[in-house]
Amino acid sequence: MIEVHQITKNYQLGKAKFTALSDISLTIQPGEMVAIQGRSGAGKTTLFNILGCLDTMDSGTYRLDGQQVEKMKDAELAALRCKKIGFVLQEFALINQQSVLFNVMLPLFFDKMAYRTMKTRAMEALHKVGIANLARHKTNQLSGGQRQRVAIARALVNYPEIILADEPTGALDSKTAGQIMQLISELNQQGMTILLITHDDKMAAYCQRRIVIEDGKIIEDQLTQ
Template identity: 50%
Template structure:
């Protein structure tokens, strides 16, 4: 099934008397379960495309359908809804609330979705276990390493069981070893059927994906299928069941040992 359908997407910005063509009639399909890396120099259009795919921005012209929904005609409220229902975001700088615990950071998307407190907690704890931080749920970002903060961000992206994870330079602020750990988590999730699209400048990070798109001057100049890395980390039961199902199954045992 095709998850992302983009047809002739263009995006222009006007800066004074200058018109900048950030995207030029880009068309692509991404199937459910793909792992795609987007590369290109600064200003090539890759971040503009990611913003449109993530429903954070709308094209100046063209059509975009996400899971069959026509995104380019949506209101801001509808865009917010589709982001919450279908997309998980992972950013280079983590974007965690500094004085809030890992668990509470992971709960945020569920707060916006109106999920009740007990279920939020159970699902957040299960998502943290999925990324190997089940015992660090009480820690604030300042008490976690960069790699651990990115794991919290991935758990937050997972917690609503999105169809699509969009990762913008997810390893850009991390060392080589930690970057490999983060990419292994994303590869594990993709192996379980989750669609992953990431932006990166690093060829060794792009090599984890099974498809590589290269942008230049607002257009796709290369679209290559590649072997990609087979995930080597142990796949936890939560990855098979999904954070929601695992969280509900584990809700009672988890609640007996911790207090919100």
């Protein structure tokens, strides 16, 4: 479960201080699929960074599965990212010169696991997203949809509890985007918590809950299904 309470994040832009998030509080139950929406600069990415343990907050508390995140050090946050969170990003975030298999195995490099087990787990994740036959291909030989499947397989490989997806369909055509959202929904139906940042209302419609952020504050939080 994700529980954030009154989190605030400021950025220093030259001499001016910019408040990206102001007193944000929210709770996300395990197995929820939540869309986070808002205009550019509203604070979505800052929230994504904090929920993903990629950045720290200035004030407030964040509990992830009962663990007090804001007190954690860099190495502890890294371990938390490795074990509990999978990321899917707009531009796929893959190493192009490397094989699909290597890309999917990547999170396991930071876990204590034998290389052979890593391969098995990566193949398992590739099967789950339906591209096991592409394991030996280089990622730059794949289509956009296939690449995003690789990214999803990588997000799944460590059996995380949460998947954070930042505009996962932003670089895809509408048909492929629909397929990817279908895949993400299936993962959610299997019990995975999904947090989806998107501008696209069609994509947000796949989620059961919609949170809208504006000027660093939650202005809407409602169940849609």
